[in-house]
Amino acid sequence: MNCPEEMIVYMHEYLDDDLEPENERVLREHLGKCEDCQALFHEMNKTVALIQSTANVHAPENFTASVIAKLPKEKKKISFQR
Amino acid sequence: MDALVKKRIKQIKKGDQDAFAEIVELYKDKLFQLGYRMLGNRHEAEDIAQEAFIRAYVNIDSFKQEYKFSTWLYRIATNLCIDRIRKKKPDYYLDAEVAGTEGLTLYSRISSDMPLPEKEVEMMELHETIQGEILKLPEKYRSVIVLRYIEELSLNEISEILGLPLGTVKTRIHRGREALRKQLRHV
Numbered sequence: 216m217n218c219p220e221e222m223i224v225y226m227h228e229y230l231d232d233d234l235e236p237e238n239e240r241v242l243r244e245h246l247g248k249c250e251d252c253q254a255l256f257h258e259m260n261k262t263v264a265l266i267q268s269t270a271n272v273h274a275p276e277n278f279t280a281s282v283i284a285k286l287p288k289e290k291k292k293i294s295f296q297r
Numbered sequence: 298m299d300a301l302v303k304k305r306i307k308q309i310k311k312g313d314q315d316a317f318a319e320i321v322e323l324y325k326d327k328l329f330q331l332g333y334r335m336l337g338n339r340h341e342a343e344d345i346a347q348e349a350f351i352r353a354y355v356n357i358d359s360f361k362q363e364y365k366f367s368t369w370l371y372r373i374a375t376n377l378c379i380d381r382i383r384k385k386k387p388d389y390y391l392d393a394e395v396a397g398t399e400g401l402t403l404y405s406r407i408s409s410d411m412p413l414p415e416k417e418v419e420m421m422e423l424h425e426t427i428q429g430e431i432l433k434l435p436e437k438y439r440s441v442i443v444l445r446y447i448e449e450l451s452l453n454e455i456s457e458i459l460g461l462p463l464g465t466v467k468t469r470i471h472r473g474r475e476a477l478r479k480q481l482r483h484v
Contacts, residue, residue, distance in 0.1 A: 227471040231452060262478040266431070266446040269424045274329035275343060279321045282350045283314055 218245065218252055226256050230263060302366050309357050321350050324367065327448060328374045334443045335378040337432045345381065349374035364457075371448070371458045375440060382436045423484065430480045438473030445470055 225242040228234035234242070246253050302323070308316035328349055332342030352373050353360075360369050413421075431439060444455045452470070456463045 224471075227467075227474065230474070231467060231470060233452070233467065258478050258482045259474065262474060262481050263446060265423075265427050265481050265484065266442065266477065267449075269334070269427050269431075270330065270447045270449075272326075272330050272333050272339075272342075274325040274346060275339075278325050278329070278343070278346070279318055282321050282325075282347050283318050285347065285351055286314060286317070286354055287351075 218249055222249075222252055223255070226252075226259055230259060299366075303362065306357065306360065306362070306366060309354065317354055320353075320366075324370055325350075327367075328370070330447055331371070331374055331443060332378060334428070334431055334447050335375075335439060336381060337428065341381070345374065345377050349377055352377075365454070368454055368457050371444070371450070371454075372460075375444070375458055379436055379440060382439075426484060427481065430477055433480075434473055434476060438469055438476065441466055441469040442473040442477065 221238075222242060222245055225234055225238050229239065229242060246256060302320070305316040305320055309320065325346065328346040329342050332345040333339060336342060336345065349370065353370055356373075360366065431442065434442065440459060441455055444450050444458060445452075450458070452463060452466055455461075456466045459466065461469075
């Protein structure tokens with residue numbers, strides 16, 4: 216691979232919505248002719264999709280009630296005295 | 298900031314616990330998820346999320362309205378997670394391993410009652426693999442990756458939550474993503 220090093224930086228910036236339009240053009244052009252970088256870029260996108268696919272856990276049922284039960288009582292008292 | 302949240306915070310400052318319960322409902326899954334991805338198991342995730350809410354309640358007077366409330370809340374929770382990770386560093390890898398088997402235990406438990414469709418089993422195993430790789434990341438990369446991709450926060454918010462310059466956040470996301478790419482490319 217003899218690709219300009221900044222291509223990888225551009226790929227990361229692209230994924231962070233942080234890539235200058237001018238550099239995006241450069242990246243697109245490069246990806247159009249370089250299969251290695253295409254593969255790398257594909258892997259990066261896949262990685263992101265994989266991480267995001269795990270975002271689906273939920274707090275236990277009784278969560279809120281047990282937080283409220285653990286709140287210190289003093290604060291409530293103080294505010295009543297105001 | 299969201300007008301409703303703003304109103305609830307005023308009520309909480311007067312000691313209204315019902316208003317606080319509403320806030321907890323609103324953000325509980327986000328904080329639980331943060332804890333789960335940072336620490337690797339449900340028990341610790343619950344623990345850390347609860348503690349974060351309690352701290353938020355106790356310190357609500359120090360919350361300044363000009364900040365986004367969720368940023369402040371995330372900051373409390375993220376700091377708690379990071380503290381805990383640093384404290385238990387010696388059994389770091391052991392923890393990751395335990396987390397990796399969690400899905401399998403779950404699977405064997407469910408499978409005794411009803412067979413899961415093959416696709417779901419594969420999905421579960423895949424998620425465990427990904428979770429395992431996230432947990433293997435050093436804490437400084439793990440935090441940014443979880444905040445960015447699991448919680449879907451902007452780079453600016455992450456920078457505020459972690460109290461780090463934007464440039465540092467970017468570098469860490471790049472490195473974290475690159476490390477995960479290497480581990481997950483053949484998945």
